[in-house]
Amino acid sequence: MRKGGPLFFIVGFFIFSLFGWVMFPKILFLEKTQPIDFSHVAHGEEAGLSCEDCHYFRADGSYAGIPSIDKCMECHEGGTGLEGKAAQEEEKLLEFAEEGKEIPWLIYSRQPDNVYFSHAAHVKMAEIECNTCHGDMGEREHPPIYKKNRLHPYSKQTMAMETCEACHQERGVLNDCFVCHK
Amino acid sequence: MKKETIWYLDRRDFLKFAVGAVAGIHCSPMPWWLANDIALWTQNWSWRPSPQKGPVSFINSTCKLCPGACGIKVRLVGNLPVKIEGNPLHPINQGGICPLGAAGLQFLYSPSRIKSPLKRTGERGEGIWQEISWDEAIAELVEKLRDLRTNGNSHTVACIDGQRHGTMSRLWERFLKAYGSPNHIYTPSVEDTYDFTLTLMQGEGNGVGFDLENTRYILSFGCSLIEGWGAPTRMMRAYGAWRGEKLGNRTKIVQVDNRSSITVGKSDEWIPAFPGTEGALALGIAHVIIDEELYDSNFVKNYTYGFDKFKSLVLKEYSPQVVSEKTQVPKDTIIRVAREFATTKPSIALWGRGKGSRPSGFYESMAIHSLNALVGNINRPGGVLIPKGLPLTSWPDVEMDDIGTQGYYMPRVDQSKDLRFPFVAHRLQNMAANIQEETFYPINMLLVYEANPFFSIPDNLSFIQATKKIPFIVSFSSYMDETAMQSDLILPNHTYLERWDDAFTPLGLQYPVLSITRPVIKPIFNTQHTGDIILSVARELGGPVARSLQWHSFKDVLKQNTQGLFHYGKGIVPEAEPKEPWKGLSKESPSLPFASSDEMWNRMVEKGCWYDPAYSFGKWNRIFTTPTKKFEFFVTKLTTLLPKARDEVFLPHYEPITLEGDYPLLLMTYELITLVNDGIGNPPFMTKILDDTLLKKNDVFVEINPKTAKQYGLGEGDYAEIQSIKGKVRVRVHLFEGAMPGIVNIPLGLGHTAYDEYLKGKGVNPNEIISVVKEPVSDLALGWGTGIKLVKV
Numbered sequence A: 001m002r003k004g005g006p007l008f009f010i011v012g013f014f015i016f017s018l019f020g021w022v023m024f025p026k027i028l029f030l031e032k033t034q035p036i037d038f039s040h041v042a043h044g045e046e047a048g049l050s051c052e053d054c055h056y057f058r059a060d061g062s063y064a065g066i067p068s069i070d071k072c073m074e075c076h077e078g079g080t081g082l083e084g085k086a087a088q089e090e091e092k093l094l095e096f097a098e099e100g101k102e103i104p105w106l107i108y109s110r111q112p113d114n115v116y117f118s119h120a121a122h123v124k125m126a127e128i129e130c131n132t133c134h135g136d137m138g139e140r141e142h143p144p145i146y147k148k149n150r151l152h153p154y155s156k157q158t159m160a161m162e163t164c165e166a167c168h169q170e171r172g173v174l175n176d177c178f179v180c181h182k
Numbered sequence B: 001m002k003k004e005t006i007w008y009l010d011r012r013d014f015l016k017f018a019v020g021a022v023a024g025i026h027c028s029p030m031p032w033w034l035a036n037d038i039a040l041w042t043q044n045w046s047w048r049p050s051p052q053k054g055p056v057s058f059i060n061s062t063c064k065l066c067p068g069a070c071g072i073k074v075r076l077v078g079n080l081p082v083k084i085e086g087n088p089l090h091p092i093n094q095g096g097i098c099p100l101g102a103a104g105l106q107f108l109y110s111p112s113r114i115k116s117p118l119k120r121t122g123e124r125g126e127g128i129w130q131e132i133s134w135d136e137a138i139a140e141l142v143e144k145l146r147d148l149r150t151n152g153n154s155h156t157v158a159c160i161d162g163q164r165h166g167t168m169s170r171l172w173e174r175f176l177k178a179y180g181s182p183n184h185i186y187t188p189s190v191e192d193t194y195d196f197t198l199t200l201m202q203g204e205g206n207g208v209g210f211d212l213e214n215t216r217y218i219l220s221f222g223c224s225l226i227e228g229w230g231a232p233t234r235m236m237r238a239y240g241a242w243r244g245e246k247l248g249n250r251t252k253i254v255q256v257d258n259r260s261s262i263t264v265g266k267s268d269e270w271i272p273a274f275p276g277t278e279g280a281l282a283l284g285i286a287h288v289i290i291d292e293e294l295y296d297s298n299f300v301k302n303y304t305y306g307f308d309k310f311k312s313l314v315l316k317e318y319s320p321q322v323v324s325e326k327t328q329v330p331k332d333t334i335i336r337v338a339r340e341f342a343t344t345k346p347s348i349a350l351w352g353r354g355k356g357s358r359p360s361g362f363y364e365s366m367a368i369h370s371l372n373a374l375v376g377n378i379n380r381p382g383g384v385l386i387p388k389g390l391p392l393t394s395w396p397d398v399e400m401d402d403i404g405t406q407g408y409y410m411p412r413v414d415q416s417k418d419l420r421f422p423f424v425a426h427r428l429q430n431m432a433a434n435i436q437e438e439t440f441y442p443i444n445m446l447l448v449y450e451a452n453p454f455f456s457i458p459d460n461l462s463f464i465q466a467t468k469k470i471p472f473i474v475s476f477s478s479y480m481d482e483t484a485m486q487s488d489l490i491l492p493n494h495t496y497l498e499r500w501d502d503a504f505t506p507l508g509l510q511y512p513v514l515s516i517t518r519p520v521i522k523p524i525f526n527t528q529h530t531g532d533i534i535l536s537v538a539r540e541l542g543g544p545v546a547r548s549l550q551w552h553s554f555k556d557v558l559k560q561n562t563q564g565l566f567h568y569g570k571g572i573v574p575e576a577e578p579k580e581p582w583k584g585l586s587k588e589s590p591s592l593p594f595a596s597s598d599e600m601w602n603r604m605v606e607k608g609c610w611y612d613p614a615y616s617f618g619k620w621n622r623i624f625t626t627p628t629k630k631f632e633f634f635v636t637k638l639t640t641l642l643p644k645a646r647d648e649v650f651l652p653h654y655e656p657i658t659l660e661g662d663y664p665l666l667l668m669t670y671e672l673i674t675l676v677n678d679g680i681g682n683p684p685f686m687t688k689i690l691d692d693t694l695l696k697k698n699d700v701f702v703e704i705n706p707k708t709a710k711q712y713g714l715g716e717g718d719y720a721e722i723q724s725i726k727g728k729v730r731v732r733v734h735l736f737e738g739a740m741p742g743i744v745n746i747p748l749g750l751g752h753t754a755y756d757e758y759l760k761g762k763g764v765n766p767n768e769i770i771s772v773v774k775e776p777v778s779d780l781a782l783g784w785g786t787g788i789k790l791v792k793v
Helices: A007-028 A040-046 A069-076 A084-098 A119-125 A130-134 A161-171 B011-026 B030-044 B134-150 B167-179 B190-202 B232-244 B262-266 B278-291 B297-303 B307-317 B320-327 B331-343 B362-374 B402-408 B428-437 B460-467 B530-541 B543-548 B554-568 B597-607 B636-641 B684-688 B706-711
Strands: A029-032 A146-149 B056-062 B071-077 B080-086 B118-120 B129-131 B157-161 B184-186 B217-223 B252-256 B269-271 B347-354 B445-449 B472-475 B501-503 B513-517 B609-611 B665-670 B699-704 B719-724 B727-735 B743-747 B785-792
Touching: A007 A029, A007 B011, A007 B030, A069 A084, A161 B030, B011 B030, B056 B501, B118 B134, B134 B402, B134 B445, B134 B530, B157 B167, B167 B184, B167 B402, B167 B501, B167 B530, B167 B543, B167 B554, B184 B428, B190 B347, B190 B362, B190 B636, B217 B278, B217 B331, B217 B362, B252 B262, B252 B331, B269 B331, B278 B307, B278 B320, B278 B331, B278 B362, B297 B362, B320 B331, B331 B347, B347 B362, B428 B460, B501 B554, B513 B554, B513 B597, B530 B543, B530 B554, B554 B597, B597 B609, B699 B706, B699 B719, B706 B727
Parallel strands: B157 B184, B157 B445, B217 B252, B217 B347, B252 B269, B445 B472, B665 B743, B699 B727
Antiparallel strands: A029 A146, B056 B071, B056 B513, B071 B080, B118 B129, B501 B513, B513 B609, B665 B785, B699 B743, B719 B727, B719 B785
8 A cells, every 4th residue: 555545535525525415514604684583383272273273274275385375464464563673674574565566575495396295195195294394383483594595486495395205205195207297 | 866855746745635635625515515516507598498486376267369259268377368268158269269369478478568658759660769658648639630630620530440349339439429430440340241242132221140069961162170260269169079979970071172272171071172262162052952942942932032044144145064174173072062961960161361450352242041941941950040239238329419410410531331242231441442543532541459450451551551641540459560660649458368358159159258358467558448438538538429428437337247147147157168059049048146246257257257158040031131021032122222233233143243354373371270471470389380381481382283383394392472463572482282373372470560579570471462452243352362463583
């Protein structure tokens, strides 16, 4: 063996694997904050709303997802007399409502347009809990940082195809193309 | 001497480092994430389809893309319409939809939509426009209209209207009457043929119904029964009903046609008769029925006039042998079909070529309708009916001042309803000829509503030439079509998905239907409802015109119509899917359950329509209103017009059609359900499904019988030039056994010079080389075929 031995291999391996693990995710994702610092705790535990009050299935079986601003204004119309930081956040909401705009929420789990994802099939038929995919959103006081991928319009949390396939396989659901790509 | 070892990176070390780097990267998540991201990166492409998200809802409305008046059910996601389906509550289509109706959304987003009012700044047809505001546009129109009216030239304003069955046409008529112009002219249609045939033989021609669902034998003279004739989706439903019956009880369809169309393929028997001889064939069939005494003697005796004269003419001139020579139909076939037609009850004879965008011959129609009288199948189940009129609110009389009266009672520029031939109501071709030859008064302003005559009428180039003499042309088109291209001012209308509108009973339906069209989306461009423009122009003009049109908006006009229906008190605003409404013809209709006309209006808007399937059979004085109060084989109305003519002129007879020039071949146009050939452009979805034996890249194919093609040395796919007296077009040849020898078939609807990249320049427009033939007595312009030469190029 000549001088150096496996040293250069190890150095190369170490630097690049460190880059891949530490630097790359920092470069790849753009960190964004939600337009409003929304607290699920304040709405759930404190205001006494249930999850289904805002995140519900429509009569035709489709899922409403994040509620429209009209839903927010059912309670917040004219303000609710909040104080401090919460009042500032409510002010932002009222401004959106006044301009007639929807709140531009950043949706962590938004699936690409080429995938047909049905909440009814997953939640109602397969009885998968919400937090299996979405984490414990309901217990958060602040929304998590949204990590937008610089290469495309989706976030870090957007499920990749292998995740879908693995779960389908585990549960004995078909993995044919047409199941998701309609 | 000991060599000093200096540390340096040699090639081997570098390779070790690189291999380590590659291995290191692969032990991190980076390459695996990037592999996934490549798939998601494709979602940046702007042209990928992106489904709308939001709650799904449905709105019922009515299709206005053809006169069929089908109910549609528009699927919306959020506020965006995403799909058009058939409205299952609507009695005409009962949830069915045709390819055009299903492609309707493509009209909304068509690249040829006109996005704001435009004023021409370049030469006509050059396509140089200036965007102007609605106030400016309406002011310009009002100023020109006011000038013409003040100078006593109100009659020199003409309006071409492509939608005859709706409140918009009533409004145009009323506006023009108050303004002082008689020139409200519809685009040509087979409906003109039905109107005059019924006017002459039965007394009145305001609509005809064919009880096709209840009939057992159909003798169709060239009607494309399931390819767009009548109300297209109703006909497809009817076809399903016929074929749904048990074997032995099925309705027999006999199709007389010069080419093997889809309708021919779906019928029980095809009789290829030489085009133009259909009347002779009908008379040959009449000959057999009369000769063998198979006719309904009771009906003929009690309800017809002039049978003896008809009988002697038919027996003398139209023996199967003679007719066979004229029509190329074997003698035995004529005899057999005549026997079947007379002995199968009920049976019906239909006329009107293709989809019916062209009028049929005058005597041809009379000859065919005579067959219905011979077998006594008028005003009987399964026969020819006269549907009740729509009980709409009647409007107060138009207020007429001196200028208005003087203008309105001038003769029409298309010479319709004049003394020479008062029974054909709309003759657009005459208008062009009169303007061109300056034999009549000039036309100073042309208004074009929901029509594209510069493309769609036969011999359209002569028509465009004539309109060069019109100083001011206004188009209300939503799309940059051929007519809009040649106009001076464009006031774009909303599309049918953005506006309030309605549709009356379509051609051929047995019972009255009023269908409501409502906006399903807010107007996406700066367009305005033409109805509202008429009302605001009337307000600006002031005086009697304003007082005759006092509605605030066109929606109010529609809403007021409902009052008439409400007071009529009967009929159905559907709550549930109609169960075969044609089976309830002889039943009494239910009373309306509404407390007010407003309540009824709201329900009609929600459900889409009102209809009244009850039909009173009998009541012959309603059906026959001729001077003799009978069905007239011998037309007495004509005798006063032509006192010196021989008897034959007043009877159905056969007159050969003489084509201009000496040409060896006959060019026949044909219509397809997948190709629009009237007021609108074919949507890309439909153009895409045309066979490549019909349209390949930009070449259109004509159908030629292999025998004929051989004579001209033509093979499949060869290029050829068609030459007629009017001009020439370049086509490709498709050899087709279903084409009669000596005939070249060409589709209508291609060859646009306007619209967008999906339509412009595809194929050729046969209208450009068609020479219009005028029938001697009716003065009716026939434009379904023309003599041609074929040259291989």
